[in-house]
Amino acid sequence: MKVAKFGGTSLANAQQMQKVCSIVLADPDRKIVVVSAPGKRYSGDTKVTDLLIACANTYWEKGQAGEELQAVVSRYDEIVQELNLPKQVTEQIASDLQERLFTRERCTKERFMDRMKAAGEDHCAKIVAHYLQSLGKRAEYVHPGNAGMIVSDEPGNAQILPDSYAKLRELRNREGILVFPGFFGYSIDGEVVTFSRGGSDITGSIVAAAIEADLYENFTDVDSVYAVNPNLVANPYQIEEITYREMRELSYAGFSVFHEEALVPAFRAGIPVCIKNTNNPMAPGTRIVSERKITSKPVAGIAGDAGFCSIYLSKYLMNREIGFGRRLLQILEAEGLSYEHTPSGIDNISVILREDQLDPVLEHKLIHRIQEELKVDEVTIVHKLALVMIVGEGMRSSVGTTARATTALAKKKINIEMINQGSSEVSIMFGVQAKDVDDAVVALYQEFF
Numbered sequence: 087m088k089v090a091k092f093g094g095t096s097l098a099n100a101q102q103m104q105k106v107c108s109i110v111l112a113d114p115d116r117k118i119v120v121v122s123a124p125g126k127r128y129s130g131d132t133k134v135t136d137l138l139i140a141c142a143n144t145y146w147e148k149g150q151a152g153e154e155l156q157a158v159v160s161r162y163d164e165i166v167q168e169l170n171l172p173k174q175v176t177e178q179i180a181s182d183l184q185e186r187l188f189t190r191e192r193c194t195k196e197r198f199m200d201r202m203k204a205a206g207e208d209h210c211a212k213i214v215a216h217y218l219q220s221l222g223k224r225a226e227y228v229h230p231g232n233a234g235m236i237v238s239d240e241p242g243n244a245q246i247l248p249d250s251y252a253k254l255r256e257l258r259n260r261e262g263i264l265v266f267p268g269f270f271g272y273s274i275d276g277e278v279v280t281f282s283r284g285g286s287d288i289t290g291s292i293v294a295a296a297i298e299a300d301l302y303e304n305f306t307d308v309d310s311v312y313a314v315n316p317n318l319v320a321n322p323y324q325i326e327e328i329t330y331r332e333m334r335e336l337s338y339a340g341f342s343v344f345h346e347e348a349l350v351p352a353f354r355a356g357i358p359v360c361i362k363n364t365n366n367p368m369a370p371g372t373r374i375v376s377e378r379k380i381t382s383k384p385v386a387g388i389a390g391d392a393g394f395c396s397i398y399l400s401k402y403l404m405n406r407e408i409g410f411g412r413r414l415l416q417i418l419e420a421e422g423l424s425y426e427h428t429p430s431g432i433d434n435i436s437v438i439l440r441e442d443q444l445d446p447v448l449e450h451k452l453i454h455r456i457q458e459e460l461k462v463d464e465v466t467i468v469h470k471l472a473l474v475m476i477v478g479e480g481m482r483s484s485v486g487t488t489a490r491a492t493t494a495l496a497k498k499k500i501n502i503e504m505i506n507q508g509s510s511e512v513s514i515m516f517g518v519q520a521k522d523v524d525d526a527v528v529a530l531y532q533e534f535f
């Protein structure tokens with residue numbers, strides 16, 4: 087039994103949906119199909135999820151959003167017409183969206199946004215199920231709440247609740263092809279809650295783990311995962327096999343092809359994952375596995391992501407002060423900030439954070455609290471940082487990887503603000519200025535591939 091997830095680009099229009107359905111029908115093991123909302127049809131187009139966000143924002147502010155709503159309905163209507171489905175399908179979508187908009191009076195903004203965003207996947211799943219039925223196949227739409235996709239009540243950032251797996255497992259016993267909308271679940275109180283953006287990958291992984299699938303196939307618009315973002319380097323090295331650990335680190339650091347949180351459910355259940363191309367399904371794709379043979383290449387991939395900042399603190403004899411780190415992190419916790427890394431020296435420590443969590447007022451308060459409560463000699467916040475990571479299980483057994491990387495960056499005159507090697511030795515992270523991130527990734531790729 088397989089779970090096949092199709093991303094937004096794979097479902098962007100009627101022609102793509104037909105491709106998706108023929109892929110599903112080509113293999114009777116493809117039992118559960120997880121779908122995203124229709125994505126971009128061409129570069130510069132807008133994903134349905136983003137159209138829904140625009141619609142929700144306008145309606146929230148103005149109490150009406152005729153044009154924005156019509157933009158969403160038109161996307162679906164075009165698909166419905168081209169697939170020769172009855173026009174009532176579009177009418178139902180339009181009235182459901184209108185109903186969701188009307189709930190504005192009775193809920194918070196974040197709850198309202200989640201209800202609207204989730205509509206993208208929900209209607210896409212209904213259309214795909216309807217289309218398969220129109221081809222004479224046994225297929226049904228699955229309601230995530232009824233099926234047991236119960237998640238934490240954190241709008242826009244849901245997490246699966248552990249008890250959900252047992253109920254979801256019952257999907258194994260249903261007949262026919264099951265079309266499951268990705269990206270959202272329901273809270274215990276029955277509210278729609280979405281995962282973070284790109285979260286249909288997470289749904290697929292959860293469902294695959296729950297039904298103990300033989301394989302979780304993740305269909306997208308590239309032939310494989312590449313060793314570097316293909317938008318930065320032409321025809322990059324194609325990865326045939328990569329471990330969960332390597333992929334997790336690379337997704338975290340910027341490989342947007344697979345959501346960084348999507349590996350854990352499949353990994354824990356030991357389900358292999360395969361990334362494949364909807365537009366070229368015969369290509370073998372990339373397999374994500376527990377262990378792989380280490381080749382002569384120490385590095386599996388290189389990724390970079392901007393949007394970080396660093397709080398730098400120094401204090402003479404910091405190393406002797408018991409509880410310093412705890413008190414620092416407690417201040418961050420009290421201010422509702424999550425941190426990414428804490429590289430440290432004898433008398434100094436940096437805390438790397440995602441920059442979008444800070445605003446000038448909070449930043450000022452943070453500096454003041456750190457000065458007052460920790461009596462530091464110096465505290466500064468460095469903005470516009472990027473993290474670049476080289477990742478590979480082979481690095482553990484190879485000497486000189488850091489030297490090669492730093493030399494490659496030095497040759498391009500890229501200043502390294504910070505170096506951090508994870509304790510697992512599967513990755514090395516470099517902090518660079520955001521403006522240098524793409525050059526740094528390309529320089530490292532050229533060095534190792």
Ligand SMILES: Nc1ncnc2c1ncn2[C@@H]1O[C@H](COP(=O)(O)OP(=O)(O)O)[C@@H](O)[C@H]1O
Nearest residue numbers: 093094095306307311312314315316341342343
């Ligand atoms: N290392 C990488 N390998 C493959 N694709 C990558 C990589 N890094 C970034 N990408 C981008 O990820 C895109 C696929 O992810 P996404 O757009 O989320 O797909 P989907 O809509 O199928 O979920 C590719 O088109 C590619 O531009």
Ligand SMILES: N[C@@H](CC(=O)OP(=O)(O)O)C(=O)O
Nearest residue numbers: 093094122135283284285286
């Ligand atoms: N549609 C949602 C969820 C998702 O996973 O989409 P995609 O598969 O197109 O990345 C989003 O845009 O965030």
